Amino acid sequence: QPVYRTRDRRLVGVEVLLRWQHPHLGAIPPSVFIQVAEQSGLIEQLGPKVLRAACLEARRWESVPGGEHLFVSVNVSPRQLRSGDLSDVVAASLLESGLPASRLHIELTETAVIGDEMLAASLLDKLHRNGVKVWLDDFGTGFSGLSHLRQVPVDGVKIDRSFVADLLRDPDDLALTSAIISMAHSIGITVVAEGVETEGQYEVLRERGCDLGQGYWLGPPLTAAECDALLA
Numbered sequence: 361q362p363v364y365r366t367r368d369r370r371l372v373g374v375e376v377l378l379r380w381q382h383p384h385l386g387a388i389p390p391s392v393f394i395q396v397a398e399q400s401g402l403i404e405q406l407g408p409k410v411l412r413a414a415c416l417e418a419r420r421w422e423s424v425p426g427g428e429h430l431f432v433s434v435n436v437s438p439r440q441l442r443s444g445d446l447s448d449v450v451a452a453s454l455l456e457s458g459l460p461a462s463r464l465h466i467e468l469t470e471t472a473v474i475g476d477e478m479l480a481a482s483l484l485d486k487l488h489r490n491g492v493k494v495w496l497d498d499f500g501t502g503f504s505g506l507s508h509l510r511q512v513p514v515d516g517v518k519i520d521r522s523f524v525a526d527l528l529r530d531p532d533d534l535a536l537t538s539a540i541i542s543m544a545h546s547i548g549i550t551v552v553a554e555g556v557e558t559e560g561q562y563e564v565l566r567e568r569g570c571d572l573g574q575g576y577w578l579g580p581p582l583t584a585a586e587c588d589a590l591l592a
Contacts, residue, residue: 361374361375361377361574361579361580361581361582362374362574362578362579362582362587362590363375363431363433363552363572363573363574364572364573364574364578364579365571365572366553366562366565366566366570366571366572366573367566369578371430371579371590371591372429372430372431372572373430373431373432373433373463373465374430374431374432374433374582374587375432375433375434375435375467375574376410376414376432376433376434376435377390377581378390378394378406378410378435379581380393394437398437398438398439401439403437403439403440404439404440404443407436407437407440407449408449408452408453410434411434411436411449411450411453412452412453412456412457414432414434414453414464415432415453415454415456415457415459415464416456416457416459417432417584417587418430418431418432418457418459418463418464419457419458419459420588421591424588424591424592426591427591429463430463430591431462431463431464431465431493432459432463432464432465433464433465433466433467433495434464434465434466434467435467435468435497436466436467436468436472437472438469438471438472441468441472441473441479441480441483442479444479444483446466446483446487447483447486447487447490450464450466450487450490450492451490454490454492460491461490461491461492462491462492462493464492464493465492465493465494465495465515465516466487466492466493466494466495467494467495467496467497467518468480468484468494468495468496468497469496469497469498470496470497470498470499471498473496473512477512480512481512481513484512484513484514485513488513493515493516494513494514494515494516495514495515495516495517495518495550495552496512496514496516496517496518497518498518498520498554499517499518499519499520499540514549515549515550516544516549516550516551516552516571516572517540517544517549517550517551517552518552518553518554519537519540519541519551519552519553519554519570520554520555521554521555521575522555523536523537523540524537524553524554524555524556524557524561524565524575525555525557525561527560527561527564527565528558528560528561528564534564537553537565537568537570538568541568541569541570542569545569550571550572551569551570551571551572552570552571552572552573552574553565553570553572553573553574553575554574554575555574555575556573556574556575556576556577556578557575557576557577558577559577561575561577562577562578
């Protein structure tokens with residue numbers, strides 16, 4: 361799914377979204393198969409394959425004018441984080457693909473770091489030293505979201521879509537979103553809004569200074585071929 365800079369709606373990167381088209385059962389939503397993969401341990405085989413494919417795809421964009429500056433963000437599961445070899449897997453994917461580390465963003469949910477922030481901080485520090493950026497996904501839904509930014513080194517936070525959905529109707533969601541943007545900027549962290557579905561939501565986020573946005577109003581999820589066409 362394309363990610364745009366809010367101030368001028370310029371395409372700056374994409375988030376990789378995993379989909380499964382089963383030959384007999386049809387489209388199986390990630391809310392079903394990701395949970396099974398996580399519980400069974402298959403995510404430890406699936407995750408590195410997704411990361412490798414994403415890096416190789418992003419490397420191909422360099423043949424398109426402007427494509428060499430686009431980032432690709434990849435979600436990492438709590439189980440992958442706990443395995444302890446995440447930095448090695450990332451390094452191997454970057455080496456094989458030739459993708460500059462600065463163009464790879466790793467996304468972790470708040471729940472992935474809750475309970476073992478020391479381990480998370482150590483692993484993310486290794487990623488940072490290699491030049492990879494780290495974003496905290498679904499921000500604002502955890503019990504102690506703000507405290508994580510003091511313990512875990514991240515480059516960006518993604519405001520959960522549940523806040524964005526009611527920006528125009530719920531004063532509390534608007535206030536919380538505005539506070540997250542202000543707080544993150546005060547410590548030099550990029551803010552991304554997920555689930556931007558209307559022009560009104562986009563305008564409010566832009567006025568509040570949100571850096572980046574993604575959602576169906578800005579651009580729906582695309583296949584690799586459709587993404588190539590968008591870049592062209």
